[in-house]
Amino acid sequence: MSFSALRALHASIGKAIDDLESIYGGQSQPLEFPHLDDPYYASAEHSGTEELAHQLNDDPAVSLASKKIVAACGQLSAIVNKPWFGLMEAIQGGQLAACIRFLEHAHIVEILREAGPQGLHVRDIHRSIIELRPENARPDPAIFTAARLGHVLRVLATSHWLREVAPDVFANNRRSSYIDSGKTVEQLRSQPGKKYLETDGVAAFVGLTGDEAFKFMAYMTEWFFPDSRTGSLIVDAKGGFDSAKGETSSNKEVVYYVAPFNLAFDTQLGFFSWLELPENRPRLERFGHAMTGTRQWETKEGILFGFPWADLQPDSVLVDVGGGIGSTSLTVALAHPHIKVIVEDRPQVSWGSKFAHIFESGRMTFRVRDLFEPFKPLASEKAPDVFLIRLVLHDWQDDDCRKMLQVLRSAAGPNTKLLIGDMLLPFACDSEDAFVRDDSPILPNLGIANIHGYLLDIMVYPPGYSLFKRSLTPPS
Numbered sequence: 001m002s003f004s005a006l007r008a009l010h011a012s013i014g015k016a017i018d019d020l021e022s023i024y025g026g027q028s029q030p031l032e033f034p035h036l037d038d039p040y041y042a043s044a045e046h047s048g049t050e051e052l053a054h055q056l057n058d059d060p061a062v063s064l065a066s067k068k069i070v071a072a073c074g075q076l077s078a079i080v081n082k083p084w085f086g087l088m089e090a091i092q093g094g095q096l097a098a099c100i101r102f103l104e105h106a107h108i109v110e111i112l113r114e115a116g117p118q119g120l121h122v123r124d125i126h127r128s129i130i131e132l133r134p135e136n137a138r139p140d141p142a143i144f145t146a147a148r149l150g151h152v153l154r155v156l157a158t159s160h161w162l163r164e165v166a167p168d169v170f171a172n173n174r175r176s177s178y179i180d181s182g183k184t185v186e187q188l189r190s191q192p193g194k195k196y197l198e199t200d201g202v203a204a205f206v207g208l209t210g211d212e213a214f215k216f217m218a219y220m221t222e223w224f225f226p227d228s229r230t231g232s233l234i235v236d237a238k239g240g241f242d243s244a245k246g247e248t249s250s251n252k253e254v255v256y257y258v259a260p261f262n263l264a265f266d267t268q269l270g271f272f273s274w275l276e277l278p279e280n281r282p283r284l285e286r287f288g289h290a291m292t293g294t295r296q297w298e299t300k301e302g303i304l305f306g307f308p309w310a311d312l313q314p315d316s317v318l319v320d321v322g323g324g325i326g327s328t329s330l331t332v333a334l335a336h337p338h339i340k341v342i343v344e345d346r347p348q349v350s351w352g353s354k355f356a357h358i359f360e361s362g363r364m365t366f367r368v369r370d371l372f373e374p375f376k377p378l379a380s381e382k383a384p385d386v387f388l389i390r391l392v393l394h395d396w397q398d399d400d401c402r403k404m405l406q407v408l409r410s411a412a413g414p415n416t417k418l419l420i421g422d423m424l425l426p427f428a429c430d431s432e433d434a435f436v437r438d439d440s441p442i443l444p445n446l447g448i449a450n451i452h453g454y455l456l457d458i459m460v461y462p463p464g465y466s467l468f469k470r471s472l473t474p475p476s
């Protein structure tokens, strides 16, 4: 490593900022880059210029320039930050995740939206959080204090997830406003179970990741190495060992778990069967809305541009396999009324009402089919025109993926198309799939700017919740 490497990274940041400036400045009305301090609430009314500046987020050239800046900054920080500080930021990142989950769960973004740009003192935020909770679920005043809340909010402000406008006074910024559900505080009070309904799903995704995933990922090491479960009070209490087999750790028998999820929640059920337990009903509903949030990984309405939907014949049929609440195929149904959409999933999937008219008109239907069951013929007896399978294969072992794809292959006609929606994860070294090549100093897979795909990967695939059609055999 040398100063020339630092300068090269610095130069790539400068070059990417030049690119951004020329894109924003080159609009019919030259635009400034949106300020971090200015919230952008998706559900609010916006001026034409605000809207345009926001939409530019989805411009491929803006996206590439932004990713280069983020990747180069991450790389620069990895080089220049004293290793201890970089290590603390990473290994203690769980604390930040816990704070972001709290921000969402306590509806702080919505409280601060109504407070406006001048923000709210931590005492008032504390009072509002308590008042928003049902009478029978108010926190213990000795535990949930304004002083403790202040510490949580300051972690968020220090990592640019809120703004501390004056000592102990906090306001939303652009990043926190992104988590806004758009619901009024009064709606959250009167209908607490409907926070995620008819939203962009971002808040729901924060809930899913900050709750279930955060917990089970903490057990990755204990899952890989059962002997590391020793001494972990939580795991012992939740059944990391079969305590019936003995009292001391030396003669306890290790309980076999298919995935860290199973260990963390002490269940032998698959993730989705577990979500469908009556006590997990709110989590199941949140999961469905969180899948709407996963559209944020793509450019806005990206599904419309990756396939020539307009060229399909009238009444062509798109089957959204494992489609959840149909968040992605709904985008196709809305944009292309000549296409009929069938969403297939497990029976417990639930729906919102905003797009009920599309279901009532018969343009979109839902039917129950297990991924491994034979395909049920269409009423027309024709083969479907398109199978879409998005964010499903990534949950399963290769053998199981083969089986579910074989089911689709047998139901396909000569012109049926298969669309797979998942993320490509290039090696972290130079390779044919690299996103950045040639003489760029940036890590070829775009490093930290692209880490989201790799993080999702270990959350859903081993070692995450990882699904298996048949249970794996415990090692003998």
Ligand SMILES: C[S@@+](CC[C@H](N)C(=O)[O-])C[C@H]1O[C@@H](n2cnc3c(N)ncnc32)[C@H](O)[C@@H]1O
Binding pocket: 272, 291, 292, 294, 321, 322, 323, 324, 325, 326, 327, 328, 344, 345, 346, 349, 369, 370, 371, 372, 389, 390, 391, 392, 395
């Ligand atoms: C990660 S979600 C993706 C949902 C949707 N494709 C999307 O992109 O929003 C995986 C989906 O697979 C469904 N699923 C899981 N196991 C299944 C099974 N055995 N049969 C049918 N669907 C299943 C879940 O209910 C869930 O909706």
